[in-house]
Amino acid sequence: MSTTSTGRDGRPLVTTDMAAYSLGKTTKQFRDWARRRGIAPAGSRPNPVRGQALALWDLADIADAVRPTTPVA
Secondary structure (H helix, E strand, C coil), X not given: CECCCECCXXXXXXXXXXXXXXXXXXXXXXXXXXXXXXXXCCEEECCCCCCCCEEEECHHHHHHHHCCCCCCC
């Protein structure tokens, strides 16, 4: 994972808590949802409270996963 601060579309990367909130899920539900869709964190940042780094998610990846795909006619 890298430590970039913006995603593919130029918006800032968000923490797992913020990404989960954007979809109305708990953090565990969001991580499970992302895993099922093959979405991985786009970066990380140090966690000031614990030793494990905080995952940062790209909102463009999340948006791509929630958009319905239409078959080509």
